[in-house]
Amino acid sequence: MERGAAPSRVTGMPYEVHTPVFDGPFDMLLHLILREQVDLYEINLSEIVDAYLAELDRMDRLDLEVATEFLLIAATLVELKARRLLPDDNEVDLDDELGLWEERDLLLARLVECKTFKDAALVLRKLSAHAARSYPRRVGPVEDRFIGLAPDLLERTTPEDLRAAYITATAPKPVIRVDISHITPIKVTVAEAVEELVDELPRVGRLTFRELTSELVDRIEVVVRFLAVLELFKQGVVELDQPGNFGEIAIVWIGDESVRAEAITIDTYEG
Amino acid sequence: MTADHIPPAVEAILLVAEDPLPPELLAQLVGASTDEVVEVCETLAREYEVDGRGFILAKVAGGYRYQTATEQAPYVERYVLDGQSSRLSAAALETLAVVAYKQPVSRNQIASIRGVNVDGVMRTLQQRGYVDEVARDPGPGQAVLYGTTPSFLERMGLDSVSDLPPLGEFFPGSDVVEALERGLRVVPDDEVIAEAGSDAEADSDAEADTSAEAETDAEVDGS
Amino acid sequence: MTADHIPPAVEAILLVAEDPLPPELLAQLVGASTDEVVEVCETLAREYEVDGRGFILAKVAGGYRYQTATEQAPYVERYVLDGQSSRLSAAALETLAVVAYKQPVSRNQIASIRGVNVDGVMRTLQQRGYVDEVARDPGPGQAVLYGTTPSFLERMGLDSVSDLPPLGEFFPGSDVVEALERGLRVVPDDEVIAEAGSDAEADSDAEADTSAEAETDAEVDGS
Numbered sequence: 001m002e003r004g005a006a007p008s009r010v011t012g013m014p015y016e017v018h019t020p021v022f023d024g025p026f027d028m029l030l031h032l033i034l035r036e037q038v039d040l041y042e043i044n045l046s047e048i049v050d051a052y053l054a055e056l057d058r059m060d061r062l063d064l065e066v067a068t069e070f071l072l073i074a075a076t077l078v079e080l081k082a083r084r085l086l087p088d089d090n091e092v093d094l095d096d097e098l099g100l101w102e103e104r105d106l107l108l109a110r111l112v113e114c115k116t117f118k119d120a121a122l123v124l125r126k127l128s129a130h131a132a133r134s135y136p137r138r139v140g141p142v143e144d145r146f147i148g149l150a151p152d153l154l155e156r157t158t159p160e161d162l163r164a165a166y167i168t169a170t171a172p173k174p175v176i177r178v179d180i181s182h183i184t185p186i187k188v189t190v191a192e193a194v195e196e197l198v199d200e201l202p203r204v205g206r207l208t209f210r211e212l213t214s215e216l217v218d219r220i221e222v223v224v225r226f227l228a229v230l231e232l233f234k235q236g237v238v239e240l241d242q243p244g245n246f247g248e249i250a251i252v253w254i255g256d257e258s259v260r261a262e263a264i265t266i267d268t269y270e271g
Numbered sequence: 272m273t274a275d276h277i278p279p280a281v282e283a284i285l286l287v288a289e290d291p292l293p294p295e296l297l298a299q300l301v302g303a304s305t306d307e308v309v310e311v312c313e314t315l316a317r318e319y320e321v322d323g324r325g326f327i328l329a330k331v332a333g334g335y336r337y338q339t340a341t342e343q344a345p346y347v348e349r350y351v352l353d354g355q356s357s358r359l360s361a362a363a364l365e366t367l368a369v370v371a372y373k374q375p376v377s378r379n380q381i382a383s384i385r386g387v388n389v390d391g392v393m394r395t396l397q398q399r400g401y402v403d404e405v406a407r408d409p410g411p412g413q414a415v416l417y418g419t420t421p422s423f424l425e426r427m428g429l430d431s432v433s434d435l436p437p438l439g440e441f442f443p444g445s446d447v448v449e450a451l452e453r454g455l456r457v458v459p460d461d462e463v464i465a466e467a468g469s470d471a472e473a474d475s476d477a478e479a480d481t482s483a484e485a486e487t488d489a490e491v492d493g494s
Numbered sequence: 495m496t497a498d499h500i501p502p503a504v505e506a507i508l509l510v511a512e513d514p515l516p517p518e519l520l521a522q523l524v525g526a527s528t529d530e531v532v533e534v535c536e537t538l539a540r541e542y543e544v545d546g547r548g549f550i551l552a553k554v555a556g557g558y559r560y561q562t563a564t565e566q567a568p569y570v571e572r573y574v575l576d577g578q579s580s581r582l583s584a585a586a587l588e589t590l591a592v593v594a595y596k597q598p599v600s601r602n603q604i605a606s607i608r609g610v611n612v613d614g615v616m617r618t619l620q621q622r623g624y625v626d627e628v629a630r631d632p633g634p635g636q637a638v639l640y641g642t643t644p645s646f647l648e649r650m651g652l653d654s655v656s657d658l659p660p661l662g663e664f665f666p667g668s669d670v671v672e673a674l675e676r677g678l679r680v681v682p683d684d685e686v687i688a689e690a691g692s693d694a695e696a697d698s699d700a701e702a703d704t705s706a707e708a709e710t711d712a713e714v715d716g717s
Contacts, residue, residue, distance in 0.1 A: 121584065142289075169366070
């Protein structure tokens with residue numbers, strides 16, 4: 001569902017409960033540097049490099065120019081980071097050094113450009129939100145005396161248009177959302193569910209999934225709990241046992257007491 | 272005494288309406304009594320006339336709708352003949368599509384699929400010769416059933432109705448699903464917005480048009 | 495001096511139009527000069543506003559059209575079921591921003607500005623009719639160049655692309671540039687490290703800090 005969203009597990013900073021969805025590596029880099037005020041030294045580069053590789057993967061056909069560029073950015077980042085980590089040594093080639101500075105400036109310029117358009121996009125969002133509140137009249141002539149006048153109204157309509165129109169006409173109409181979040185706050189993040197489980201499971205020791213979710217009303221909450229359990233399983237702190245298909249799932253805590261929720265790495269679950 | 276908010280609300284609704292709107296429906300939409308709405312409409316109609324507007328508010332088939340003033344007919348004709356507008360409105364196209372795929376179908380069935388009254392649109396389609404009465408429902412009430420005409424098929428370049436693009440492989444686009452889901456969501460809006468982050472990438476011709484979205488938009492605007 | 499017959503004629507034509515009508519076309523239809531028509535439309539728009547009408551005469555995508563007044567949106571939305579077009583995601587909006595400001599622009603140029611592959615987003619935007627191919631790069635490779643469409647302008651409620659605020663307004667402030675500069679520093683200066691150190695201490699009582707540090711350590715060790 002969520003193509004191209006970079007993994008948002010980010011090290012070098014406290015993980016966030018409301019994990020932002022990144023639209024590509026630049027986005028992630030901008031976010032890390034600007035909002036977290038960290039420098040490259042603190043950033044887990046593999047995330048960003050992974051994100052670049054994921055972008056390369058996404059390309060329908062490998063576009064050499066773009067691909068090279070993406071690789072170049074990733075390489076520059078690695079190089080910058082390596083330079084930050086290694087003790088200064090005098091044998092650095094001056095040309096290499098200058099080249100790196102150049103690459104860095106280029107990268108800086110591009111981040112600035114990217115940021116510029118990000119902010120410009122906010123204006124587009126505002127404009128379209130405003131425009132959406134003014135509905136155009138698209139009724140056309142309604143009087144009988146004009147209806148017959150116009151040349152063939154189907155001239156520019158294809159069978160495909162008709163199919164699309166049918167689909168639109170029969171698509172379920174979404175209901176107006178009633179925001180009741182202020183009445184019943186529902187915990188929907190996997191991170192929070194993990195936190196609860198890590199808090200509760202060591203005390204209880206063993207629990208069935210049914211017991212775990214018996215008080216939950218919302219299906220989404222059940223799903224979130226389930227993801228949290230899977231997460232704990234992946235981390236090796238619980239064991240799962242299911243006697244058969246659709247059987248009761250038993251969750252057994254096998255981690256030691258020192259396990260803390262924050263140490264459980266959460267992959268992002270979208271949607 | 273009529274509340275001030277009613278006249279502009281009535282004007283706005285009538286502006287986008289495809290069919291004449293009965294005063295009862297208008298009253299419900301703007302939160303007023305039917306009498307008040309009738310009074311408002313009559314006042315508006317008078318104002319337009321006094322101001323010498325090119326449009327009038329006409330009472331047609333038990334409802335109100337905007338029409339062009341008769342004296343402006345020559346200009347309107349010139350525009351219509353010009354061919355600039357030779358296209359079915361979205362509402363008409365949807366109605367035609369429902370008839371095409373569901374025929375034989377009654378007007379009530381179409382209205383319940385589209386969620387709006389379709390009398391006006393059906394009249395237009397019938398006048399243009401794209402749909403016609405094809406049968407009577409054998410059940411009680413004997414509703415008239417509609418279908419598409421040979422002239423419709425000809426214009427669409429189709430041999431028969433069975434040549435219409437199949438609907439079989441259709442699954443709601445992810446934006447439709449998402450809009451539906453959003454309609455049911457109770458999560459904070461930041462998250463909704465973040466999530467919407469990738470929906471444009473999902474391919475879907477069906478635009479998920481929702482009033483729920485309008486709400487989200489408004490919130491974005493306000494933040 | 496504007497002839498009296500023009501305003502109502504313009505009103506009547508605009509009432510039956512389904513798309514924004516350029517003043518040139520209106521002028522031709524009502525037998526007036528473009529300037530006269532523009533003046534008439536502006537006067538009409540002002541009148542509707544002064545009279546507190548529920549509709550407005552808007553200039554969108556190079557033409558005039560009737561729209562509902564934004565304040566009436568809540569009432570209109572009660573009636574309109576599917577008037578809203580689906581939300582644009584952040585990715586779509588950013589891509590649109592690049593196309594709008596840089597047009598004509600190739601897909602590669604957009605990708606390199608956004609630092610992300612844009613094939614999917616561009617396809618969706620093109621399907622929705624917001625961007626389109628406008629030219630070919632005369633250089634080698636003859637890349638397709640994209641620009642925004644009238645639908646884009648309609649969606650944004652803009653008369654023309656030149657009505658967008660100048661890009662310069664969005665150029666990040668010196669604090670942002672500085673932060674980025676600091677983030678990409680080649681040589682670790684003592685100050686930055688010292689700062690980072692004290693930050694970590696200050697934050698340590700804030701929730702969920704420890705694991706993060708543990709991971710950073712591991713990562714440093716590993717590299």
